[in-house]
Amino acid sequence: MLALPSSDETLLTQSKQGDASSFRALVERYTAPIYNLAYRLLRDPMDAENVTQETFLRIVLSLERIRSDAPFKPFLFRIAINLCRDAARKKRPLLFSDLDSAAPRADADEDASAAIADDAPTSWERLEEQELHARVRDAIDTLPPKYQLVIALRYVEDFSYAEIAQALDLPLNTVRTHLRRAKQQLRLVLEDVGGS
Numbered sequence: 001m002l003a004l005p006s007s008d009e010t011l012l013t014q015s016k017q018g019d020a021s022s023f024r025a026l027v028e029r030y031t032a033p034i035y036n037l038a039y040r041l042l043r044d045p046m047d048a049e050n051v052t053q054e055t056f057l058r059i060v061l062s063l064e065r066i067r068s069d070a071p072f073k074p075f076l077f078r079i080a081i082n083l084c085r086d087a088a089r090k091k092r093p094l095l096f097s098d099l100d101s102a103a104p105r106a107d108a109d110e111d112a113s114a115a116i117a118d119d120a121p122t123s124w125e126r127l128e129e130q131e132l133h134a135r136v137r138d139a140i141d142t143l144p145p146k147y148q149l150v151i152a153l154r155y156v157e158d159f160s161y162a163e164i165a166q167a168l169d170l171p172l173n174t175v176r177t178h179l180r181r182a183k184q185q186l187r188l189v190l191e192d193v194g195g196s
Contacts (some may be wrong), residue, residue, distance in 0.1 A: 006025065007020070008026065008029075008071070008072035008073055009068055009069070009071070009072055010022075010026050010066050011026050011029075012026065012066060013068045014073050016063055016064060016066075016068070023060070024062075024095065026059075026072075027056055027186050028143070030073075030076055031052060031056075033077075034052045034055055034056075034076070034077070034156055035049065035051075035052045035082075036156065036157075037049050037080060037081070037152060037153075037156070037157060038051035038052055038080060038083075038084050039079065039082040039151065039154050040148075040153070040156065041081075041088070041089060041145075041148070042084055042087055042091075044091075044153030047087050050087070051080055051083045051084055051087060052080070052095075053171065054081050054083050055080045055083060056142060058079050058083075059076065071163065071166060073159075073163060074159070074163045074164075074165075074167040076166065077153070077157070077159075077163075077167040077168070077169075078167045078169065078196065080083070081149065081167060081168065088145075092095060094180075101155070105120070135190060136186075136190070139186050139189040139190050140142070140186065142185075142189055143182055143185055143186065145181035146178060147178055148182075149168070149178050150164055150168070150175060150178045151179070151182050151186075152178060152181060153167060153168075158194045161179075
């Protein structure tokens with residue numbers, strides 16, 4: 001019989017009691033999502049890795065003070081988001097000389113996606129899908145950071161509205177408003193791109 005995975009809160013409680021394997025399970029569960037969010041916000045793999053490590057370090061250092069009766073996932077993501085904001089504030093502006101070094105990264109993403117074998121869709125369908133993803137990604141990049149963040153949490157990390165509100169420390173209606181406005185702006189940008 002397959003054992004059900006422990007809840008975050010159970011693992012947190014066990015971690016507080018000194019069970020290192022429970023904390024390791026939390027780290028394994030959330031390393032990729034935290035890294036992906038940090039990378040999406042900071043656009044730098046090293047910064048994303050640093051944010052991911054710092055997030056878990058802060059959890060370890062404050063383990064005894066973390067409430068076990070509150071949802072852990074939004075709390076964890078709030079730490080990561082705040083660290084991303086701090087990193088973005090500290091980051092220097094992009095110089096023209098940096099533009100040449102940024103170009104290979106886009107090629108590396110294309111090489112990585114091309115290396116994944118997928119026989120089901122035709123080459124034409126894959127190309128159309130890649131173009132659509134690129135247009136949506138570019139459109140998301142035009143949004144204000146607060147809208148990019150709620151879009152990433154909702155549609156990439158699959159947070160509920162309540163979890164987003166907890167992670168960002170915002171009222172639930174503000175989260176709904178941000179998502180509605182973000183989708184409206186995305187629609188306008190995508191219509192402009194499609195119409196030109």
